[in-house]
Amino acid sequence: MHFRRRAVAAAVAGLLAATALASGTQQAVGQPAAQTGWHKGTPPLSTPWTDDVSPTNALPEYPRPQLTRKKWQNLNGLWEFAPAATGEAPPFGKTLAEQVLVPYPIESALSGVQRHEDRMWYRRTFTVPSSWKGQRLLLHFGAVDYDAKVWVNGRQVATHRGGYDGFDVDVTNVLKRSGPQELIVWAEDLTDETFQPIGKQREVSDHGIFYQGSSGIWRTVWMEPVATSSIDRLQLTPDLPSSSLKITADTSGPAGLDVEASAYDGSKLVGRVSGKADTELELPIKNPKLWSPDSPFLYTLKVKLIDRGKTQDEVGSYSGMRSVGKVKGADGKLRLALNGKILFNLSTLDQGFWPDGLNTAPTDEALAFDLVQHKKLGFNTVRKHIKVEPDRWYYHADQLGLMVWQDMPAAKPDPIPAGPWRDQFKAELREMVDEHKSFTSITTWIPFNEGWGEWDLAETGRIADSVKAQDPSRLVNAHSGMNCCDSLGDSGRGDMIDHHAYLGPATSTPAGDRVAVDGEHGGFGLKTTDHMWFGDGFAYEMTPDQATLTRRYVENQRDVLRSANSCGISGSVYTQITDVEGELNGFFTYDRQIPKMDFAQVKAVNTAIIKGADGTGTSGPQLPPGTPGADGIHFYPLDGNADDVVGTNDATLQNGAVFAPGKTGEAVALNGSNQFIDTGAQLLDTSGNYSATAWVKLNKADGSFQTVVSQDGDRDSAFFLQYSGADQRFAMSFPGQRALAPTKPNPDQWYHLTGVRDAAKGELRLYVDGELAATKSACSLDSTSTGHAVIGRAKFGGNSVDYLDGTVDQVHFFDRALDDAEVRALYASGR
Template identity: 40%
Template sequence: MTLLTPWGATLDAERVLPEYPRPQFARDSYLNLNGRWEYAITGSATEPERYDGEIIVPFSPESTLSGVGRQLQPGETLWYRRPLTLPAGFHAAGSRLLLHFGAVDQTCQVYLNDVPVGDHTGGYLPFTCDITDALREDANVLVVAVQDDSDTGHHSRGKQRLRRGGIWYTAQSGIWQTVWAESVPAVHLRSLTLTPLLDERCVEVTAHATADAGDAGIRILADGIAVAEATAPVGVAVRIPMPEVRQWSPEDPFLYDVTAELGADRVRSYFGMRSFGVGPDGDGVPRLLLNGRPYFHAGILDQGYWSDGMYTAPSDEAMIADIATMKRLGFTMLRKHIKIEPLRWYHHCDRLGMLVWQDMVNGGSSYHPLVVTAPAVTPLRLPDRGRWRRWFGRADAGGRDRFRAELRETVEHLRNVVSLAVWVPFNEGWGQFDAARIARDVAELDSTRTVDHASGWHDQGGGDLRSLHVYFRRFRVPRRRGDRRVLVLSEYGGYNLRVDGHAFSRKDFGYRRCRSAEDLAEAFTRLHTEQIVPAIRAGLSATVYTQLSDVEDELNGLLTYDRRVVKLPEEVVRQVNERLRHQRF
């Protein structure tokens, strides 16, 4: 069944996701290349003479909003082509023209005027091509060739599967985030690293540039008024004192603006003054800390799938609506599940005040059923090292190396996100390996956040959190037995309710079937009253309810897949979350 969200139903193919895609590193130079492209799918790596038709970028060809509706198979090549016409005065002599891709799933090669200008492997992270030297003064033609092994290879794939069903969803491919260009000076800033140091009442700024070009000028503003200035030598971390500090929190998501100048280059950014950590409450129980104080994370699982755009939200307003609706329902955290979103999604969490737990994207070969399903109903816990790696789909050393590389890239890519509180390297054994060591690696890369090293099961004793998934039994706080990590219930609930006219298929997957909205509301309230609220006093510090919306066969969302129906009374959810958030530590 074709399900359109309200935003997909009114999509303007001439203005597809036109907003600036990189809010924490913004320039005035911006040319959006979303919209109508030509496409073809071939069985070879040779560009076809004729293309098959039109595709709406950045929607994958498998999605409704792309206008294609065709599955790319392993061994095939998906071709994109469009003219590249620069507005008058957009690219000055001596400057560089950069072409940016938010994400392309999975491996791609980029050509301008038949000249190779870049390539990339990895379906979830951005990359940039300098296309200056291939540019012509007259007509230019941009071509992108994409291949996707999906779940037949070891690359990161998330919950995509060529044979979809249950908790595994339709595989998608190709360009799925914004494509855009900008013109920059020959010597320019590559990035900024912004690290708030709340206890020291300062922010640490590092300006990264294409060359050692002297000092960058940094200016910090609060509500448009300059509050601090400094010069930062390129590549050197500089601490800038803050005369007065307004803390960021979900209740007060205050953001400081930043401008950085290096020669002729000027960028805009922002940060929030906050700190994350773990520490004891008044009774000595380990808790998650926000700004040095215990703070309960009332979260919901957010998979970021859309009934019409799949991985790609149909509009910026659609992304905002998901976050704002969950905030209105009383949640303080979204667990971004096995997906990396466009940077605008994180920007909206920053400015609206929604904490984020960020999952790494799983990969590896096929997972042994005993690893990924048995622990849901048994206390099975397997080691994830040595000969056991093959059970987790991680026997291939190249695949493990690739995961580590993408983990580092993910941390750097999202390092400045104000709302990001927790890194989650592995979930339920999917492609898990050396999890305790990986947790230490993440902590070395980013010491400002906490780490949930193995969400759900196959706990290796690492990280900051003892992370449980409970669906098929009552939740009880386990004995600590000397474990001083923070206890979190990182998945639970999953009660499903079919809403006629808003379901993807005739199938109905969930963890408890409800007959009506009233039945769902009663079960939701009873679950939290009887099991979750008492557990908070006994040491539970965070919850992640499954889930924000239905996804394909899964009908256990608080929202339908098309985002048109909230399945139970909003006041019921708000009251439950109020009780969770205001339990006395």
């Protein structure tokens, strides 16, 4: 995906010149001649940095922190702009009617255009400094969304596809000897009309979980002079066992040149290595200072490219010494580790969108703001959610000491069709890893999210293996949210078992050589008048005020710690750092103007998680044996009445439910709309072991959920003995976790269902007709449910749902986990 300058025509010598020095310094922003007719748009919300943006200071910082040179020129600023028609010739020598502020996407207020175009022209001129004479000239494009073509002085010099990776081109051979040089860029962005990787972007925001798209140039455009032989990229990989930094200098120009790399602790030289360019060298660093969130130490690097004793190129860089891996805790569970020690990865979901600049932060200070707040709130990790940021974002993360889980931008949530789009997705994924694998902060790659764009489960596994082979130094999370949404399931590959659970947290457990993590949870919301993109919005659970929002966050995070210690999750991702458009579940409003929680309480509980989730674990639950007996602690034969013939909690038929012929005697027929049976009490202590059994006959077995037995919680049922419409099979379930029968049931046929919660073993079991049908590892927090036990419906999201369309008979509740023999005997008895 990177447009390497080796592909350009041979050089025309003697056109440019400069001395290439390390340690990049800021250059003035270059401007085209015309600067009239532009004005900043009015965003729906303004950030603290909106008014700081102008044509003279559009992201002026050096854009490539890991490969710096002194001489460069920024080409951000005002460009001419016009919509482009399909097949239209480039507007050589023509003044375009509008102006746009680069590098802000055209849909953004900061661009001055503030509308979408499928296709567009950008035009400006630039002048090559006379002091650069004798050198080659490179043009760099940080990112153009999505397809791009570039012309200089009427000659096409580059084409590029991909909205999140950079490209560069050597334009030496098309430059005029002096005077203004004309630069034209064509861009096409069809957003969600194709299967291009787009992440959360949509052409028109849906007021839901997707956001306003960003088209055209959205990262810095700049140019620099280099020698005929020059360094293109540094590949940097710390290797703690050998106390060395592995370094490869990828170069252009004649082969066989030498490289000298030096590492510094401040001004002190601590290591040096010499060898051949384009080969991996080991730069020794004795007794290295390790990079970590508590001590994000970075070594300064200087790298020279040498030809027969003469320096051809010299660049500056940096790197941290750290290792990423997995180790077993004292409790025997596999956990995430940094530098060989268990470290819980406490993260938020970071979308990287801005109300004034959309995909592009208004200023570098703004770009760093969200990361700085992560540290202030006590987080040590950030999940960059299906977006790739400019290099300076990772530079800030490196300096601050934040571990980064880096997502691949997803295609839209339909399977990517067979053909070129699948190859394109894999090519862009490979380029994303190549461009970013030297940043110290990145610890994990995530190819897929919740099945969006996923087309084949086996291929998902192969892609995860490919990323691991490309970068063995980091972890691979093959599929964040493998239990959710459009996911095709668990490929079994990668280093993580990642479940999403709203409100959560997830309670998955490590297995084999994979750790368990909660890839998304939380999502508590609060409305903030005059600081909402649409004037309103939503969250997974809304709260009425800051105090309640803070309390719910703290409660949820305490559950994260419990899940870490009892279940073994070693990472969690809270949704999210800021509100975004219609989503109101941030620590900050979307404009970054208003903090929405008591941050002292947030930091305290976050600190407790990182300190307390150390892998020592907790002893298994000490559970009572339960009440003996074949009928359990409550039994409803449903023979003409709803009496509890074992306990004292007689039930009542609701909304016109009627008695009908049953499996044994009579039963209760339910209409699937609003009818159910209410026991009127909490029958089970769901913090421990329990079982529920029933005979059931479905009237239909389609895509609708139907619950046979459950018990109400505050928001969701504590458990669901159910027919899962999503799977079209019987299940014993917790929210987001299902022990599923292997086959689809037939309507109008009686089945005996038993759902078992075995807290001691940390599992759910489903029995169908007396035989074990499924077991699901479910290390749950098992919070006590104080609601009523009900027959024929469930509760989810605070609402009554999943009404049974069928007939139910012989319902038992047990305060123990039934074993195989007990279930078999109960089935045989017909009760």
